Amino acid sequence: MTYSYACVDSSVAGSKVNRTIGKAGDFLRDIAVDEKNVTDKVQNEYGEAFHKDAIETGTFKLLDDAAIQSYLDKALKELLDVRTAPSAIDYKIYALNDTTVNAFTFGGRIYITKAMYDRCKNRPALLYAIIGHEIGHSEKGHIKKTIQELMLHNKIFGEENGTAVFQIKKLLTGSFNQKNELEADYYGTDLSYALNQDICAAVVFWKEMAALENRYSQLEDFFRSHPFSSLRAECLESHIKTNFQRSCGK
Numbered sequence: 001m002t003y004s005y006a007c008v009d010s011s012v013a014g015s016k017v018n019r020t021i022g023k024a025g026d027f028l029r030d031i032a033v034d035e036k037n038v039t040d041k042v043q044n045e046y047g048e049a050f051h052k053d054a055i056e057t058g059t060f061k062l063l064d065d066a067a068i069q070s071y072l073d074k075a076l077k078e079l080l081d082v083r084t085a086p087s088a089i090d091y092k093i094y095a096l097n098d099t100t101v102n103a104f105t106f107g108g109r110i111y112i113t114k115a116m117y118d119r120c121k122n123r124p125a126l127l128y129a130i131i132g133h134e135i136g137h138s139e140k141g142h143i144k145k146t147i148q149e150l151m152l153h154n155k156i157f158g159e160e161n162g163t164a165v166f167q168i169k170k171l172l173t174g175s176f177n178q179k180n181e182l183e184a185d186y187y188g189t190d191l192s193y194a195l196n197q198d199i200c201a202a203v204v205f206w207k208e209m210a211a212l213e214n215r216y217s218q219l220e221d222f223f224r225s226h227p228f229s230s231l232r233a234e235c236l237e238s239h240i241k242t243n244f245q246r247s248c249g250k
């Protein structure tokens with residue numbers, strides 16, 4: 001499997017300024033890496049604490065729908081089962097009663113809003129791609145880095161504002177760079193391919209999102225954490241062509 005990020009580097013998003021900012025971020029992350037070893041077990045503990053806090057404070061409202069839950073559980077299990085070299089991260093998936101189109105993850109907990117679920121209606125392959133993407137953030141070590149940043153932050157600013165939900169949410173929406181997002185996209189595609197799902201579904205989705213950008217403010221949150229829709233569609237399309245010899249074009 002070849003993961004190429006040339007599509008980002010050659011674009012406006014890969015401008016010199018952005019690359020420099022990206023490098024500064026990587027440098028900070030590298031300092032954090034040395035601070036503590038975030039094992040899969042530690043990630044599970046952070047995920048559990050985050051979830052408990054988010055529910056207790058009412059930040060997240062779980063969707064009470066047994067049919068949706070069992071569908072999500074089934075998709076998650078199938079995707080996890082086709083991982084190569086799986087981590088020991090303990091995964092759980094939840095549907096949130098939320099009207100913004102969003103999906104995110106922390107410490108093995110995957111959250112998908114009802115609005116996002118509805119967007120996947122009659123498009124199971126898209127749901128698989130999105131869940132696979134979120135699994136990728138954990139399996140590829142992005143969440144580990146988020147936790148390391150959190151630890152570094154706590155070290156500098158003190159523990160009292162430590163693992164508050166708002167802080168983690170801020171990290172999650174701001175800290176993944178475009179390369180992380182692409183890597184998660186590629187990872188999700190690879191899992192979907194192993195399950196014989198339509199791997200072009202995500203390309204179609206990102207093209208749709210690119211067309212919608214700037215038109216619907218309710219999608220804003222999702223774009224902040226998952227930016228550059230049209231570029232993403234292009235990169236993913238090229239990943240699919242290179243690795244699976246399939247063209248997603250019309």
Ligand SMILES: [Zn+2]
Pocket residue numbers: 133137176181184225226
């Ligand atoms: Zn993401």
